[in-house]
Amino acid sequence: MKTNMIKKITAGLAIAMSLVGSVYASEGGVAWDKAPNKITDMAALQNGAKTFSAYCLGCHGAEYMRYNRLEDIGFTLDQIKSEIVNTDAKVGDTMRSVISPKEGKTWFGVAPPDLSVIARSRAGANGSGADYLYTYLRSFYRDPTSPTGYNNSVFLNTGMPNVFWEQQGDHKAVFEEVIVDGNKSHHFKGFEQMTPGSMNPEQFDQMVGDLVNYLQWMGEPVQSQRKTMGIYVLIFLAGFIVVAWRLNKSYWKDIK
Template identity: 75%
Template sequence: MKKVVLGLSLASGLSLSALANTGGPAWDKAPNRITDQTALQNGAKTFATYCLNCHGAEYMRYNRLQDIGFTLDQIKNELVLTDAKVGDTMKAPFSAKEGKAWFGNNPPDLSVIARSRAGANGTGADYLYTYMRSFYRDPVSQTGWNNIVFPNVGMPHVFWELQGDRKAIYEEVEAHGQKTHVFKGFEQVTPGTMSAEQYDQMVGDLVNYLQWMGEPVQNTRRTMGIWVLIFLAGLTVVTWRLNKSYWKDIK
């Protein structure tokens, strides 16, 4: 049940990003490890352990994870944590009707979440990377948590045991006769099981996995695109030489 509550965290925060896309704090740049199989595998394990307790990724099949280096046995033993088969899609553990009845809103599907969150502040990966590192303890909120990127978010902090307890520090600033509170940073209240560097690494790997999952063929597509451009460049040179040779005696 604990993981169900934690996994539910993405339900509100990822289904609503209007505030994050229009103003608000700047997004941090997400690390780009989309071609790093180790990073993608670590992200997939985090995704299976935490996110799939409440969310689905119904455009992704478990056996597609072979593309990032997992064997079928590894997928079955380490990533399929339900009674699903390795050829099944990554479905949520409950129906949409049950999700709505239990939580008010059915937790959204995460198959293309990284592709759908791009905004003026950066890419979808930047948003997710900043969002999952911006939670702080808020006893006034319904869940006991809040988020700098998404104020009054309706989800708890999925990884609070890993990151530890933090509180947000605000400074009162007066401008044009009005007082406002400006965010100044976080204060660590209790440590987590990970250091700040380890936590950022874990979140970065998860975000890279979410980015890969939104388009599993993107690495192949990019590699193929480079070779196609090289071929077209060579073909252009050959065509130009043939054309010159053909017309050289014609005046």
């Protein structure tokens, strides 16, 4: 295990705390931002895979993805070994979490969920699963009443702290009091920067966007090929209809 694995496990544990609970975003809550769609951008997918390895694999697995499948997004086997694999796993193994399901169940009451198809499973009326993840991971703010010290405007009372606080810095949420039908409620207005992070907002959004793109790609690595094949099939069927129509006309022309 590498020297920074403790930090990665901590981040993974934090993510597990969030995902073992409900991850439903209220339909009447904060609107989801549109996630960047870069599932054909090899550089973005590689950056996302590195972030996934550093901050997710501590607790979560991706049992439907093998390390060597990352060759599809431009990694060499040597790069996978040195930049992605953080345990004694082989490149032909599936992406298993550092902790065991038994340990996860002991710590959290339930084993941390597998992330193989997390981006495909979180779609809702507000947008795609990628939109949800992209908005959620960028919507943390300081909350001294929370056990973790953080809350999230998309997933209120989340059990997950901001694992990217070093990159993003700390924010506080700004609420305004509104009265609806005589009842007072607090409406989320926006964020206010408290302390800067190691990245500026554009860099941070790009890092999260790359991670979400990787999660989206991992849910179906052949989706780009599938869409391309679908176009070819439709073109073939359009041409075949003409051929079939002409053949049918020729076959029946002497029959009255």
